[in-house]
Amino acid sequence: MLSIKNLHVSVGDKPILKGINLEIKAGEIHAIMGPNGSGKSTLSHVLSGKSGYTVTEGSVTYQGKDLIEMAPDIRAREGVFLAFQYPVEIPGVSNVYLLKAALNAIRKHHGEPEVDAMDFLTLVKEKVRLLEMDEKFLYRAVNEGFSGGEKKRNEILQMAILEPKLCILDETDSGLDIDALKIVSEGVNSLRSPERSFVMVTHYQRLLDYIKPDFVHVLAHGQIVKSGGPELALELEEKGYSWLEEQVAA
Amino acid sequence: MSAVIASRYPAEYESIAPSLPGQNQPWLQQLRSEALQAFSATGFPSPREEEWRYTNVSGIEKKLFSVPASQVASDVSADLLKAYQLPDAWSVVLVNGRFSAELSALSGLPDGVSVLSLADALVGANVGAKNFSPLLETHLGRAVNNAEHGFVAFNTAWFSDGLFVHVPPKQVLAKPIQLLHIVTQADALAITRNIIIVDESAQASVVETFVGTDNAYLTAAVTEVFVGQNADLTLYKMQSESEKAYHFGGIYIKQERDARFTHHNFAFGGLLARSDIHADLDHASECVLNGLYLGVKRQHIDNHTRINHLKPYGISRETYKGVLDDKARGVFQGRVIVAEDAQKTDSQMNNRNLLLSVDAEVDTKPQLEIYADDVKCGHGVTVGQLDDKSVFYLQSRCIDEETARNMLTFAFANEMVDKISIKSLHDNVLEQVLARFPQQGVDKEWL
Numbered sequence: 237m238l239s240i241k242n243l244h245v246s247v248g249d250k251p252i253l254k255g256i257n258l259e260i261k262a263g264e265i266h267a268i269m270g271p272n273g274s275g276k277s278t279l280s281h282v283l284s285g286k287s288g289y290t291v292t293e294g295s296v297t298y299q300g301k302d303l304i305e306m307a308p309d310i311r312a313r314e315g316v317f318l319a320f321q322y323p324v325e326i327p328g329v330s331n332v333y334l335l336k337a338a339l340n341a342i343r344k345h346h347g348e349p350e351v352d353a354m355d356f357l358t359l360v361k362e363k364v365r366l367l368e369m370d371e372k373f374l375y376r377a378v379n380e381g382f383s384g385g386e387k388k389r390n391e392i393l394q395m396a397i398l399e400p401k402l403c404i405l406d407e408t409d410s411g412l413d414i415d416a417l418k419i420v421s422e423g424v425n426s427l428r429s430p431e432r433s434f435v436m437v438t439h440y441q442r443l444l445d446y447i448k449p450d451f452v453h454v455l456a457h458g459q460i461v462k463s464g465g466p467e468l469a470l471e472l473e474e475k476g477y478s479w480l481e482e483q484v485a486a
Numbered sequence: 487m488s489a490v491i492a493s494r495y496p497a498e499y500e501s502i503a504p505s506l507p508g509q510n511q512p513w514l515q516q517l518r519s520e521a522l523q524a525f526s527a528t529g530f531p532s533p534r535e536e537e538w539r540y541t542n543v544s545g546i547e548k549k550l551f552s553v554p555a556s557q558v559a560s561d562v563s564a565d566l567l568k569a570y571q572l573p574d575a576w577s578v579v580l581v582n583g584r585f586s587a588e589l590s591a592l593s594g595l596p597d598g599v600s601v602l603s604l605a606d607a608l609v610g611a612n613v614g615a616k617n618f619s620p621l622l623e624t625h626l627g628r629a630v631n632n633a634e635h636g637f638v639a640f641n642t643a644w645f646s647d648g649l650f651v652h653v654p655p656k657q658v659l660a661k662p663i664q665l666l667h668i669v670t671q672a673d674a675l676a677i678t679r680n681i682i683i684v685d686e687s688a689q690a691s692v693v694e695t696f697v698g699t700d701n702a703y704l705t706a707a708v709t710e711v712f713v714g715q716n717a718d719l720t721l722y723k724m725q726s727e728s729e730k731a732y733h734f735g736g737i738y739i740k741q742e743r744d745a746r747f748t749h750h751n752f753a754f755g756g757l758l759a760r761s762d763i764h765a766d767l768d769h770a771s772e773c774v775l776n777g778l779y780l781g782v783k784r785q786h787i788d789n790h791t792r793i794n795h796l797k798p799y800g801i802s803r804e805t806y807k808g809v810l811d812d813k814a815r816g817v818f819q820g821r822v823i824v825a826e827d828a829q830k831t832d833s834q835m836n837n838r839n840l841l842l843s844v845d846a847e848v849d850t851k852p853q854l855e856i857y858a859d860d861v862k863c864g865h866g867v868t869v870g871q872l873d874d875k876s877v878f879y880l881q882s883r884c885i886d887e888e889t890a891r892n893m894l895t896f897a898f899a900n901e902m903v904d905k906i907s908i909k910s911l912h913d914n915v916l917e918q919v920l921a922r923f924p925q926q927g928v929d930k931e932w933l
């Protein structure tokens with residue numbers, strides 16, 4: 237589904253990602269961990285097409301296509317979804333309005349007719365229940381005045397409705413209390429399918445207790461310094477990152 | 487030394503004067519002749535005048551617009567009427583500056599409520615036993631005088647018709663009143679005077695709609711508004727003139743004690759459009775001024791507000807928002823004057839602007855002049871662009887960049903549209919704003 241080869245990315249003159257290699261197959265769940273400032277959000281942003289980053293070397297192929305060449309909205313319509321670490325507030329645009337516009341953009345992209353109004357509401361309300369949110373959130377401006385946890389939950393609500401193929405969750409678990417984490421995790425688990433892959437950026441094993449990854453990668457100083465199975469996350473929890481960072485430095 | 491001619495228009499006056507209403511009213515003839523004199527001396531305002539420094543109207547002199555020989559109701563297309571005439575309102579329709587009884591809708595007015603054309607009110611014909619002369623004489627020219635500037639003097643001398651509204655004490659109107667001002671003739675002068683009198687504890691909404699076919703012309707409207715003690719008036723202005731037109735619209739409001747006045751000013755049309763909104767507040771009067779201006783191409787849109795707190799305990803709230811694209815230019819001049827006597831005044835003014843292109847421009851000038859010492863007054867101004875983070879967020883949710891920008895711009899503007907409480911007008915304005923910032927695949931009901 238996604239193939240990242242020797243990816244180097246700079247912001248201005250500053251190199252941030254320094255040769256990332258990552259293969260993600262359909263249906264897999266990959267966790268990315270690593271210290272603050274190691275480049276996890278940068279990788280998420282580059283995958284979703286945010287401007288301001290320069291790919292200086294390497295390639296990213298998504299479903300056989302060059303992802304870097306695609307505009308952000310086209311990537312999204314092709315099934316790439318980023319749940320933001322810091323979701324943006326959009327005053328004056330209601331959640332339900334954005335969701336419908338997004339869903340119809342995807343349909344148009346695939347040559348399908350616009351979603352029927354009743355079907356749309358049924359779908360949206362079902363997902364709102366899944367994430368145990370209040371329906372009132374639908375009619376509020378996107379993320380405006382939402383608490384940190386509500387914003388994260390709203391990101392997953394959007395994901396559940398848009399049904400992307402590659403879901404990138406950038407620290408979706410940070411700022412969630414334990415009940416919310418459980419609900420959000422169940423939401424994510426309900427979306428698991430052989431056709432859908434997940435990249436989960438997290439600092440905490442806690443999330444991985446609920447959503448079991450197939451692979452765990454450690455990103456440090458812009459490189460993947462170690463990859464392993466779920467047991468690697470447990471090891472990290474115990475030992476921290478310093479032993480791995482030393483390896484890079486050495 | 488040869489005399490400088492301030493304007494070419496006075497030379498034309500003699501030929502059109504006999505066709506203007508009020509020939510049998512000496513007080514009006516007197517007022518008109520003073521106005522003609524004042525205008526002949528000054529002409530239209532020049533950028534040398536402080537309150538006109540950003541707006542140059544000299545194009546009006548180059549063109550020499552003229553008073554249309556007659557209004558032709560049949561020139562008004564059904565589509566235009568359908569688009570702008572509010573279905574649930576009493577309406578006075580003016581075509582090329584003159585009343586069209588045929589197009590107007592005035593049946594079912596409550597007893598004692600007067601809504602008619604100003605020319606009819608002046609003649610006293612067709613309006614039963616009523617004699618409006620005393621009321622007109624004590625109101626016309628009393629909320630603003632010829633010394634204000636050239637447009638007011640010009641309007642007083644030249645006006646050919648207008649809207650007259652009188653709502654008696656305690657009367658609460660169930661439907662809004664609309665003035666639909668249509669210009670269909672090229673190079674026309676459409677000069678109208680409106681008088682709105684809302685007596686003690688009465689309540690009304692009035693909508694002024696300015697539209698025109700795709701021609702150059704000049705609209706110069708002066709509206710004098712009198713809000714009686716404890717009365718409540720909401721006035722809307724929908725300015726959708728032709729993009730070749732010059733528009734001047736001055737609204738001058740006298741509020742009595744405890745009177746509430748709310749204005750919503752939507753300035754979307756015109757090549758060059760200027761609005762003056764000046765309110766005088768009495769003891770504990772409340773004044774709310776809202777505005778939205780949208781400029782594209784080479785449009786020049788100037789809004790000039792003045793809130794005059796004359797007595798204690800007055801409240802004023804002003805919010806103006808502007809969106810300027812292409813080479814459009816916006817001007818906001820907001821003056822709040824708090825007289826020495828106006829202690830405990832509470833006043834807030836806010837002007838926010840969104841520039842969508844590097845060539846778009848805005849001049850914003852809030853001015854607080856405070857002569858009292860125990861007051862609460864504030865103001866804020868912003869000029870900015872769309873936030874890149876927000877654009878990217880929407881793109882990451884499948885929205886193409888252009889639609890994303892339109893959504894965000896629309897959301898910025900819609901805050902003002904949302905404040906309209908007349909459903910049909912709200913929907914009409916919403917359509918116009920959406921047409922400027924089109925968005926795909928969405929439901930208007932969720933805006």
Ligand SMILES: Nc1ncnc2c1ncn2[C@@H]1O[C@H](COP(=O)(O)OP(=O)(O)OP(=O)(O)O)[C@@H](O)[C@H]1O
Pocket residue numbers: 247250252270271272273274275276277278279288321
């Ligand atoms: N626009 C930018 N300009 C300059 N430096 C940047 C920019 N964006 C990111 N960086 C730098 O790149 C590095 C990686 O940042 P990134 O946000 O990707 O880290 P992260 O792994 O997500 O950290 P965290 O765990 O705190 O979320 C940091 O040193 C950061 O300061």
Ligand SMILES: [Mg+2]
Pocket residue numbers: 276277278321406407
């Ligand atoms: Mg991060």
